[in-house]
Amino acid sequence: MENNTTQRDAFSSRLGIIAAAAGSAIGLGNIWKFPYITGQYGGAAFIIIYLICIALIGMPVMLSEFALGRRAQKNAIGTFKKLAPNTPWFLTGWLGLVAAFVILAFYGVVAGWTMAYVWKSILNQFAGMDAETITNTFVGMITNPVQPIIWQVLFMALTAGIVLGGIKDGIEKYTKILMPLLLVIILILDIRAITLPGGGAGVSFLLAPDFSKLSALAVMQALGHAFFTLSLGMGTMITYGSYISQHENLGTTTMQVTIADTVIALMAGLAIFPAVFAFGIEPSAGPSLVFITLPNVFNQMAGGYFFSILFFFLLAVAALTSSVSILEVVVAYFDEELNMDRVKATIIAATSITIFGAILSLGNTDILGSIQLPFPVSDGIHDMNIFDWAVEFTDRLLPVGGFFIALFVGWGMNKEDFEDEVHHADHGKAAYMTFFWPIIRYLAPIAILIVFLNSVGVFNALGIKLG
Ligand code: TRP
Secondary structure, three states: OOHHHHHHHHHOOHHHHHHHHHHOOOOHHHHHHHHHHHOOOOOHHHHHHHHHHHHHHHHHHHHHHHHHHHHHHHHHHHHHHHHHOOOOOOHHHHHHHHHHHHHHHHHHHHHHHHHHHHHHHHOOOOOOOOOHHHHHHHHHHHHHOOOOHHHHHHHHHHHHHHHOOOOOHHHHHHHHHHHHHHHHHHHHHHHHHHHOOHHHHHHHHHHHHOOOHHHHHHHHHHHHHHHHOOOOOOOOOOOOHHHOOOOHHHHHHHHHHHHHHHHHHHHHHHHHHHHHOOOOOOOHHHHHHHHHHHHHHHHHHOOOHHHHHHHHHHHHHHHHHHHHHHHHHHHHHHHHOOOOOOOHHHHHHHHHHHHHHHHHHHHHOOOOOOOEEEEEOEEEEEEEHHHHHHHHHHHHHHHHHHHHHHHHHHHHHOOHHHHHHHOOOOOOOOOOOOOOOOOOHHHHHHHHHHHHHHHHOOOHHHHOOOO
16 A cells, blocks of 8 residues: 555646646635625625735645645545654544535535536526526525436536546546636636626726725635635645645645636626626625526626526536545545545545435425524524535534644644655745744634634624624
């Protein structure tokens, strides 16, 4: 088991690394979640906080994950076992594996909705519908016991198909095609949105900050989302880091992936808000922004038929390159730690996650909707169905994972080893290391801890109000 490092599959090119890692980062988080939380938390002011979180906490944690994975040449759990043998640190990897399982379960369901919407758009089903009928179509779809599961199974089959091919001939090969395609589509949508008469209000919403709208809660959201959008806190970037060549400069890779992710999130905002404002619709719809608000927008837009297909196709592509990275976390573990061959590992992982996701999907329907579980959120304990429960649960797990990854690098691991990993491909010592250490040792764990405590309602219980 220990002597397989020489044949270990890996990315074959720099472009492949960027396509795969940016493909992981760029997903539903950028095109579905980022626009709606930006809408809810007030636009540009929220974006500024988000950018600070990305640069200050997100990038150091991403660099840490890449370096850990490349150092160990192992999956998320194997990495901790190898770098800190006979210590409980491997539990951090376990946390990631559990998170991967649950995230992919619900992610596959939401990605399935987007595929259903590609299909509905092709059939021109939204044409002529009023706002209420569009809402009912969405609610009707997700509360249907069969339809979302069929699409979810299809989506998960595509995900598994790519992961089956391995790193070079699977993930790298497909992300190198899909990511440029994604860029072209989003550019087309941006041009359409920005040139809409009245779209300027949407552009200012994204670019002109109104700090009176900012709240401590918005800061919490921003940091939480930084983890989700950069695929951090659950070993995805550890796993991908283990496939990055020794010649790559990990600081540069981190920078490129982060910039790509941020630019695409902003481009998604630019594709959505000008259109939303141009047709006089409220930007703060929440999770239903792309599934309910946008079909209304497309209905009124010249060429809406075409742009609607394009938009939901974009969403499905973005979701696919992310879901392969989540599945790879589980497959790499099965493959290396449980000695399964890749085909068997992929089939077992994808099947069990799909079944779990289908059960979560039934939580939105009459069949399992009556199961309401309590979950602690920032303003108290709420009952929710199992689908929402899983979404909230993973939102909490990522910061916990990030917390332990930061602690491990900052305090648990040999500092020289870490610096050697970051520097050995580089020419000399990276200047950013001066900032990196205080961030990874103090700032990141403390900031993450505060966000986590708030997210499970600790401040609320203590009577501290974060308006
Ligand atoms: N980053 C992806 C998105 O924005 C989702 C994702 C992929 C992810 N891998 C992850 C989220 C690992 C958290 C952890 O949609």
